[in-house]
Amino acid sequence: MSLDHAILGFLQYKPLSGYDLKAVFDISVKHFWAADQSQIYRTLSRLAECGWAEIERVEQDDRPDRKVYHITKSGSDELIRWLMTPLPKKSERIPELIQIFFAGNLSDEEILTMFERLESHCRHSLEELQQIQKMKGGNVESAPRRDAFFWMLTLEYGIRMTEASLAWLEEVITRIKNGRHRVGE
Amino acid sequence: MSLDHAILGFLQYKPLSGYDLKAVFDISVKHFWAADQSQIYRTLSRLAECGWAEIERVEQDDRPDRKVYHITKSGSDELIRWLMTPLPKKSERIPELIQIFFAGNLSDEEILTMFERLESHCRHSLEELQQIQKMKGGNVESAPRRDAFFWMLTLEYGIRMTEASLAWLEEVITRIKNGRHRVGE
DNA sequence: ATATATTATAGGATAAGTCTTATATATGAT
DNA sequence: ATCATATATAAGACTTATCCTATAATATAT
Incomplete structure (x- = not known):
């Protein structure tokens, strides 16, 4: 679904951590796709498992270490593929x-x-x-x-x-x- | 959430079975609230547990027995209460x-x-x-x-x-x- | 002093919904 | 004859999302 691809979309611009992504969602796509912090982290792990992203561990002294996610070639391909794929039309709930x-x-x-x-x-x-x-x-x-x-x-x-x-x-x-x-x- | 109250809304008009409800959803509110058959049955059991609906077993010879749900006083009160309650505004996902x-x-x-x-x-x-x-x-x-x-x-x-x-x-x-x-x- | 916010990640519990399959009989269509 | 459709209910597995909590250090405000 779309959270995966929204994250891939942002990683396509530049590598980001889960924390970064939460902030990026909140200032850009929040109006039509609010993302839960917890869900972002879970999805990132899955993207890495799929091979669509790779984790770079960035150590920090004063703060918890960051896990910066880089999009891979296959992640990038997947993003492009999805962008051109018609979405299954399911009526939104109002x-x-x-x-x-x-x-x-x-x-x-x-x-x-x-x-x-x-x-x-x-x-x-x-x-x-x-x-x-x-x-x-x-x-x-x-x-x-x-x-x-x-x-x-x-x-x-x-x-x-x-x-x-x-x-x-x-x-x-x-x-x-x-x-x-x-x-x- | 809303499926509970949509079902209560229909039961307020008249008693219905899960099967009836699926049909009613499909010809009336499908455009803005598509309901899964399986989900309707699960929700009905829950409504009965809550005391918002009561089950009337209708035996049939040729077909499986029907479970017709009747809205109770407390179910009706709950419906009215909900109809006047502002919905928590959560941006829809597009x-x-x-x-x-x-x-x-x-x-x-x-x-x-x-x-x-x-x-x-x-x-x-x-x-x-x-x-x-x-x-x-x-x-x-x-x-x-x-x-x-x-x-x-x-x-x-x-x-x-x-x-x-x-x-x-x-x-x-x-x-x-x-x-x-x-x-x- | 104490509380809250910021940076950073992540698990547990729960809710809500989807998809598939099972059961059982009858009818109508090919 | 066989296949699909209608009537009727419901469990299993899974996905997606939400809410809460935990951890841990620093910084800022009251």
Whole structure:
């Protein structure tokens, strides 16, 4: 799955330790792929077992030793292969839609509260993403334009989707306020 | 998590067996919550253990006996409680965005192929959703308007998001064809 | 003084989900 | 005749991810 390949992707740029990777995930792909620290370490061991990465032990006096992972030729090949492979389409799980689907069990007031909660959450996410986009304008300059272009695309995608969600939620709230969900009762 | 509550939601409408539930999931919430048959049965046992559902054994001569699950008062309370509870916001995982993020490793030609693949997949999903929407127009009439309203909302959401994805992908493909990802190289 | 944060790795327990297979009967299609 | 499909339930093995905890030294803040 994708965590393996996300890690290979980062190792392709340069060798990194598990600790480094956690930090790198948190400042770059967290919005669409949050990685658990524990899971990163476990996955790194597996990558090394597979021969997709090699471990370099870096001794340190004051800190615990670092295990820096280098991507191998076969790891690099695997990354390229995966990047061109269509992903098995499995519908993502959206628990919010379960709440909406069964919202008929709630009172009109509770429903409105629910949607307004979803809306404010969505607005907050949008602000976060826009904030990142602003800062990234400078942040990304160290990378080749080609890489930076695709990094920005993933942010742009997040923003577009969140904007669309927000627009939809606002529309739905208006409809509910106009009692459109009660028509015909 | 949500499978528990999705099942409680359906049991709130009427008592169902595991087999029934699998069918119900597949024709209603599959687009945003695909449920594995095996997982449904496991979850049902757990719901019964929790006291949120009760089992009625229905003997049949020609077929294996059915275990029909009835929601209890405490199950119903739990459903309502959950519907009003804000969900812990955990960013969803979008493996496609990992592929896009690291697309810089591919050639221009491969990149275009990748995005066109994503676009056609997206177009296909949209058609599927629109097809369901058309059919549901009649399908849903048996339910109270209030419930049907929220069922349709979840479909509408899927369509809006897929439309937004598609529009974005088309735009990105144009930009790539114009060589915008190579600017400054 | 004490608590928290940073750097660094990793195991244990648990949860959640997927895939496969087993069992059993009936019906319809090729 | 045989094969697939529908009805009905459920265990086994495995994967992936999450949460918590442990270890260990240093540094900074209260």
